Amino acid sequence: MPRVEKEDQESMAMKLLSVQNSPVECEFYVCKWDKQVWGRLNVPKHSFILWMAIQDKLKTKVRLFKFKVIDEEVCGLCNIHKENVEHLFFHCSFSHVCLQVLKTWLGWNVRAEDLQSLIRWIERSKQSQFKKKVLAAALVYHLWRARNDEVLKISSSSQEVIIRRTKEAVKLRVSCAMPRKVSSEDKNWFAEL
Template sequence: MLTQVQEKFHWSKAVWGRFNIPKHSFILWLAVQHRLKTRDRLSRFNIAEDSACLLCAGAEESGTHLFFECSFSQECLYQMKTWLGWQAHTEALQGLLRWIDRSRRSRFQKKVLAASIASLVYHVWQARNSKLWHSSIISPTLLVQEARWQLKTRITCIMPKQIDQVDKEWFESL
């Protein structure tokens, strides 16, 4: 066989979950489809001259690099995983979403993990744009704190009435 058959993966549940803030879902949707206006794409259309990553300057800025090969976004992902007690070894965006879908966690916890990835992708993209347009960069720690606060606030506001005690305790411990 000349080409490897790719397993079909349905990421729509993770992207459009109820716990996700809508603007986070939209940016995640664009990222999953590789449609964000990253510098590698802009340079292909001769819109940008430099395609170096704005956050780490260590590689070409692509969607794959930005989420989560970049040292800046890797640090953010590490802090988010530590906060959630998440042991997934993968760091690629598609791999993370696939891991959530296949994990043996409860449905509630899967939704929280998916919302955390959506929040993290959104905030990394915002940090990248802030560096581009305002020449300012936020630290990974502050970025993750903001993402965590928004995530907890959103989920607390729309928390399901029927939730297992284990899930409720897990969420309250975050």
Template sequence: MVSVPKVSSAEPIKKYLEEGTLPVDKREARRLVYKAARYTLVDEVLYKRGSSMPLLRNVEKEEALKVLHEIHEGECGNHKSGPSKTRKAMRQGYQISHGYMMLCPVQNRVKWSQEVWGRINLPRHSLVFWIAVQNRLRTREKLQKYKIIDESHCLFYRRHTETEEHLFFDCSLAWLCLQQVKNWLRWGAESRHLGSLLRWIERTKISKFKKQCYSAALAALVYQVWHARNELLWHSKVMTADMIVRKIKEDVKHRVSCVRPKCVNTIEIEWFLAL
């Protein structure tokens, strides 16, 4: 007598996710594809996407018996309801969160995310702002380092090397734009560097709406300075500080008018309308 090993019901799903293997019968194949959409593989282990939990591990009969045995023995030696047993099983180390953390590892948290990705910021402003904060803009100093270009001077002020620290805001043009934006917003921050201005917005004790407006204006300023630099580089178009600041005011005013929070008080609305 020959014993045939029993095939797990989850094995066809696992094979389909790994190799794309489908049954010959079209109806069974369609059913398998529909069912497999609710499953995923993590390190060759099959998980089901639960409605109330991130991932539910597929457990075979032997492993399930082991889990039930440990639940009913020792510290868990009672016979309560199903949900109670599930909670006890999780407390004993069978946690769905472990699988979730494998898919979403812990990242380094940053303090400037609220300012960079603020609701009032224009998306294109936030994107360039985010790249600039991480010091990843392709400045001429970096391009020369990679031997893509021969000169690394600033296009606005040729005596200095074009670095992100110089563009935001040691460059005379960028500094003049920053001063005009500060005067427009009646912004009392004395710093002239991007990182310091972000920390000032984060730590200062003003209303949330004003913080959002300052962040939106700073994001627009970074974007417009970088845009003016590219216009000069690629199209030989010179933009003055007044032109850049005028564009910043238009973008910020239009954006705030469209997505202004409803909970803003009358004093802050009057402050914004007076800008």
């Protein structure tokens, strides 16, 4: 076994210490949508479904078909196109109407083609923080619920029912969890909804 000189031992120890104390270089993913998903104005189950949708982890028909759980991947709401997250919440003729009505109700003037762009628009919008946190999770949840009811043959919801449920859920949650520091303008806006 070769003999290690004391100088070599000290230099090796210094190298180890310098490696241990040096900053580790890592690339971090900066999450831009967390405040929209996990805000206190969202019902937790709505937040969870929105989070799953953003991650593209909802069990849509395309995903289920891929794993050979089902035999067809056609959207249960429009019965025309393949059902994936993007289609279900933005391109489906059924959900598109719901989204447009609710954006008009909230005074949102945005043309979003997917959840990421909608969340990005909400984040960059010049609207108050209060207004930004009101809708996205509730709409995604109620569309997903209507889709599940349709697929599981529990019931069939009309667009008007989904819009009404979403508005009621938003109003109820915001009235229960109204932040203390809300401008009078935002309070008036919410009262008029």
